[in-house]
Amino acid sequence: MDFRQIITNIKENLGRGLGIPIAIIALLGMVTIPLPPFLLDIFFTFNIALSLVVLMVTLYARRPLDFAVFPTIILLATLFRLSLNIASTRVILLEGHNGGASAGQVIEAFGEFVIGGNYAVGIVVFAILVVINFVVITKGAGRVAEVSARFTLDSMPGKQMAIDADLNAGLITQEQAQARRAEIASEADFYGSMDGASKFVRGDAVAGIIILFINLIGGFVIGVGQHDLTFSDAVEVYTLLTLGDGLVAQIPALLLSTATAIIVTRVNSDDKQDMGEQMQMQMFSSPKALGTAAGIVGFMGLIPGMPNLAFLAFASVAGSGAYLIHRQQQQKEQVQRDIEPEIEAEEQKPADLSWDDVQSIDVLGLEVGYRLIPMVDQAQNGQLLDRVKGVRRKVSQELGFLVPPVHIRDNLDLKPNQYRIMLMGVPSGEGEVFPDKELAINPGQVFGEIPGTATKDPTFGLDAVWIASNDEDQAQALGYTVVDASTVVATHVSQIVQDYAFELLGHDEVQKLLDKLKDHSPKLVEELVPDKLALATLVKILQNLLQEKVSIRDMRTILETLTKKAAVTQDAAELTIHVRTALGRSIIKDLVGQDQELKVITLEPSLEQLLLQATQGAPEGQLAIEPSLAERLHGTLREESQKLEMSGQSPVLLVAPQIRAQLARLFRYSLPGLYVLAYSEVPENRQISVVASVGQGG
Template identity: 80%
Template structure:
């Protein structure tokens, strides 16, 4: 890069960094520095052009955040217009006695041409513009901006929870979640800024009135007192100049107020269309509306005394538009669907039966009713397939093995809005959803009720309400977590995959894990399998871990532990206990994170001794305790677990290693939220806090 290129880059960087501050300082300088009339013409023309550009940009913006700099533009444009008012007032009062063009051709044109040189008409026109701008547009836009800012801030917690729910369900990536959180924060800042910026527009309308009266009174006084003009001459000259100045400022102000009203009243939804596309799609997509309008206008045009030509002309235009829209819709409906094949006239003969006709049972399946078919049809913008792919990706990364694909098919035996999740050909979960509604889930504390169809979240059983999409923001403002129908199904699938992950892991999946690990640790894999341990035993150990919600991502540690313990025992239960001890740090970290103490429930030593004795002589994996003791133990653990869950923590029961597996199996389904750890599984550097002690008497 030569010296000239370096100099050009410095100039470009300097111009970008100094241009805006220099322009703002120039606006402030206009307040004090006198401007000649030709400069006023240039700046007034630029002011009108700037207002038109802002208005057009708001019309073509697909959503308000596409023009996030708009509040600042309002401030700068308002400051520019007020500076022009001050500069023009100075010229009018100093040079107005010389004639109509003393303040420039633009002011003269608006004073002579627009209002016809009649200051009475000019006063009326100016008053109407001020009323329209101040009372109608500015006041309405300010109110909408205020309500939007308040509503956006109230709905932020619900939107954040919805993002967290999508992230936890694997529907979006971490980068997408950060982008959506950034958009929510930007949206809140935008509407908050618009609430304040609308006050600038309102204040500008008031300033226009004040400047008008100052120019009129000051002009009369200067013209009569200093320049010896007659009262009539002073009134005519200064009134027309003042009204021309007021109109040339009020028209850009009206354009900017209209742009403000448009951008704060936009409802974009998810279609991301500009205002023209939305108007065409929502107002002129139904031929019945135009047809009815044509009939009413045509009937009015036949009434004697009415302007028949105008009414009948518009009736004809509306009727022709309705006919063209109806014809276009019929042509689109008659188009054949891509990919369809016409049926042959002669049916094919049935083929002989073969092994290909015997279909294997799908490991994971999803059956949907006929009204849910568009959700899985990508040609109809169905999102469920992509959501389930995201679920598989996230769950596979968390568990440590590749989750089998989910095969989706329709089932006419189901209700129209019903879906069913199949595992190994057996129904494992079902639910009923409404594709055209959103599910507002009560996370535990909301600030009111919302109208809709009451139900329960199929994945976790939480209270929920199906609401129309228009009430989504209201539900989020009340504290509900709002998700769409596709997310409901995907979350349910994700939960069932995690609950039954141990059944999804088979010999083929384990062999693939070994083949992958063999690339980095070939000696470790070849030494263990099959010399020291069979593949079936390894599969059983990994299934035991998954059944107890322990991920198998760290296959290196698992195989190293099995290699060292396989000489002592080949029992899958004992090997599982050894692997859990080796993975203790990651197990505890999953419960409480990197920091913080581990709060646990413990058993009274006498009760623990009884349970240890109950394992002797009992069938493998069971506890030989009397039913009364088991019932009291279950009731006490349930009560203590609920106390811990209220504080947002996971209840943990810390017991001796010899009885951990038996207690975990005993309370696996009755107390699913209770995590049972052995003393040996807690790392030495982890602080333990005993929050409850359970005795023999419960």
């Protein structure tokens, strides 16, 4: 194996994540394995270079999260430095009696050159470095990291709520919301880690002081007791070596402490500027500050006895800087004044319109007053978002197609406790709820009254009372149905979606249903659309079904029926009749469940014959009957429907197929709970029980 292959293998192993574990094991090995002086020189030099690199990275980082691995680097650098201290202590105590070079050239250089070979000066310099590092920088950085971690964690709920609000308002996509949530979590983890990592730096400074005293005392004892050095020689040799070792460790520690202080004091901003650019823009953007400072320093330079040359020189530099900044700002203002007329002229010209100027509306929307905002804030245990998602999932499963998402936003124009449900940008329902109360709904029969604020259930218009939460058990004992405010809003949203489901189903949704069915029945889909039936006609048929509260879950049966009947007619109304007949079993099942008996209201033969004649010659889909007859028929059906509802049955009107669609359209909004079925839609295995028969006289 040649040298290049060896290098390649090393790079591949490091790339697989083996580099850091090997480095950590090597650091721990330095604690127990003696190192020769030349390796100490290499490691001490690498330590200084590493600290400088870390410092430069923090200076050029545009925001703290750009250097998110910094807490781990602090730990590794601290462990590396402490391992070097142990290794250098071993060498100093074992070989220090042989002279300064015995502990390595780096330690000797710092002991001789940096402190001038004077151990008294070295002690003072080392003490000053320790005070600066331990008392000033490390303590301040630790405090800033602690406060930043606390405020970051406290602000997380508000940031999460802002993300949810932007997502519900459609301002951001789901992917952008996930990215922002991940960034918030990373920011909290970073400042939390920095709070702990600052303790490593603080502990490193304390360890440096302890190691200094250990080396001094141990060196004196070993030099005098084991190597027969005089006390003065031992003091001189071991003090210089110890101070050199202390300085070569404290300088990188000071650099790392400075980097820590810089990264935790950085402020997140969106301007993408590093620290130098921010300082230049924010400190030297105002000529007044430099001009005032130049005046004060210049005045001090004129006082006799002061270092006039130095003060006046700096006053000149500051004054020149203030003049240049002022001149540059004037030039920018002049350029701005020159182009302002052109900009105003351009603004006055009507801009060309584009499709970007046409804003799309939300298919489904929910607007809430400001007092209802906590209901949609999950950080404040708001349940409305989860309830609406659950409603959307349940209704989608019942109807047979994916209901579009409900975009929730606040609206200051609403009353504080008011909400409004929007459909295609048009208000389709509204109500007023109280988040701190419960709604006790009268289902029709209760055994007493409950104190509270009388109101109407916004979904079904039933009598209801807003009660205190602690009165819930009493209300339930009296027969009331008690729900919270989130359930009230979610139920109203569910009802609106079911009532207007036919408007929510469009060409795109139908095409997705076909694409989904094509995975299981590709031949059926290809044979029907578009060869036998246009997509627009299929959309109209499905909308007709949804408008009459018929689920389109069974798309296979629907398409098979249309495939058979499309050759006979292309009329959407007639095809809807055939599809309803094919879906008869599921329609009846949704009404009465597994009960074999179907209780129905019928029309007397004479009335039914009259209605059949009324359809002839009338506009399509209408009945040409007298208003008085329609009124009597409406009143009688209302009474009979209420009787069936009180007995827990769904009111069903069973009529001839030729008039079913017209009657369903006639009573759709006046009797929303009445289901109009045709004889042909009732399966043969169902037993029919006629509970009432309506005649011309009502």
